[in-house]
Amino acid sequence: MTATSSPTDRYVAATLRSLPERQRQDIEAELRALIADAIDDRREAGVDVDVAERQVLIELGAPARLAASYTDRSLHLIGPEFYLDYVRILKVLLSTLVPVWFVIFALVTFADGSPAAVAFGAALYSALGTAMSIAFFTTLVFAIIERVSAVRTKRRANWDPSSLPEVRDSRGYFKELIGGVVFLAVIVVALVLTETLGTVEGPEGAEIGPIASGLWESGLFYIALLIAIASIAFHLLSYYTGWSTSNAIANTVFVVLFAVPAIWLAASGRLLSEDYFRAVGWPEGANVIAVVVIVVVILLTASDAVGGWVRASKKRRTR
Amino acid sequence: MLNEEALATHRQELRRGTIVLACLLLLSRPNYGYALLDALEKSGFEVDANTLYPLLRRLEKQGLLTSEWNTDDSRPRKFYATSKEGAALADTLKRDWHALDTAFLSLKDES
Numbered sequence: 223m224t225a226t227s228s229p230t231d232r233y234v235a236a237t238l239r240s241l242p243e244r245q246r247q248d249i250e251a252e253l254r255a256l257i258a259d260a261i262d263d264r265r266e267a268g269v270d271v272d273v274a275e276r277q278v279l280i281e282l283g284a285p286a287r288l289a290a291s292y293t294d295r296s297l298h299l300i301g302p303e304f305y306l307d308y309v310r311i312l313k314v315l316l317s318t319l320v321p322v323w324f325v326i327f328a329l330v331t332f333a334d335g336s337p338a339a340v341a342f343g344a345a346l347y348s349a350l351g352t353a354m355s356i357a358f359f360t361t362l363v364f365a366i367i368e369r370v371s372a373v374r375t376k377r378r379a380n381w382d383p384s385s386l387p388e389v390r391d392s393r394g395y396f397k398e399l400i401g402g403v404v405f406l407a408v409i410v411v412a413l414v415l416t417e418t419l420g421t422v423e424g425p426e427g428a429e430i431g432p433i434a435s436g437l438w439e440s441g442l443f444y445i446a447l448l449i450a451i452a453s454i455a456f457h458l459l460s461y462y463t464g465w466s467t468s469n470a471i472a473n474t475v476f477v478v479l480f481a482v483p484a485i486w487l488a489a490s491g492r493l494l495s496e497d498y499f500r501a502v503g504w505p506e507g508a509n510v511i512a513v514v515v516i517v518v519v520i521l522l523t524a525s526d527a528v529g530g531w532v533r534a535s536k537k538r539r540t541r
Numbered sequence: 542m543l544n545e546e547a548l549a550t551h552r553q554e555l556r557r558g559t560i561v562l563a564c565l566l567l568l569s570r571p572n573y574g575y576a577l578l579d580a581l582e583k584s585g586f587e588v589d590a591n592t593l594y595p596l597l598r599r600l601e602k603q604g605l606l607t608s609e610w611n612t613d614d615s616r617p618r619k620f621y622a623t624s625k626e627g628a629a630l631a632d633t634l635k636r637d638w639h640a641l642d643t644a645f646l647s648l649k650d651e652s
Contacts, residue, residue: 259575291595
């Protein structure tokens, strides 16, 4: 810094920084006049100018706090309305997924030929990373829920004793959500396991897994995983806003986005590696499993989509 | 004995609404922030600068105060004045205040 700005300049700048653009000019002019008036008053009482400025700024308090009270903005990430649910979901996710991930990762690494100590260390490291990702994304989803003021006002505006969910129903829904997360984790783990542990030697001498190798390497599974995670976050959001028709529509879009490519891949024989099933001595396996996958995907996604519409219509009836 | 922090919180809660009423009454004659702060203190209303200034803007936004920049002096200042709605609210709040006062007095008689 070449020219030193006065404490008042720095105070005003720090306050304005977190204010909306259109309010800045007016608040700046007023704030400067208020500070100058207060300083003048103290100087008349015989206080030294630097001391007076310091006292006045201290009395006004931290700039961030002053700015927050100018804008009525909250200074918390997750407020009291969602905090308990946040802690509950975070606890469940951390206490189930992290140990499972740790054990699976350690077993896979160990089976892959690493010494036990190395496998343990790698699993610990990976589990820590998983825990951090879970914490981050859970916090992110709740911070967004907290900031979508429509969610809060909707929640308050719609509140009526008759709109209270059935006790069994609400807990059941939470269980469903957690069930969805665990189901997803099992699928991911099973995929990773078979692709790393269950490989056999293919016709060209390369190690191949049951998933068609091009597909496995294409990164499509990561996209599918992302859609699934987004869908879980969406279910959580809908749990708070209440299921409306638009939620049910959005949920159906999610389902179609996931189901159509999945069914197409399985039906066109692009999902599984026929070489793998030939190598393990079950040549028709690829077809059998493809049919199972199609049926399971149809059942799960249809029940999810229909579930959204049922919840949306239930909500309307209670009103 | 109640600890100091809890005591301060209780007193602050009790005072909170009274500042709005005092501002609406005092600003029947237009005034600017610092002078208003001074006037409030002199009349016996304790309020912090960082509470009062944002409050004035909130009241203005609600249409209870009007504001105008006064550039007659060497230092331009934002002057606030109670609007018609503000004066009506002040009347209501004042009646409520008297009703509360009567209620407290009657409590005292019974005990």
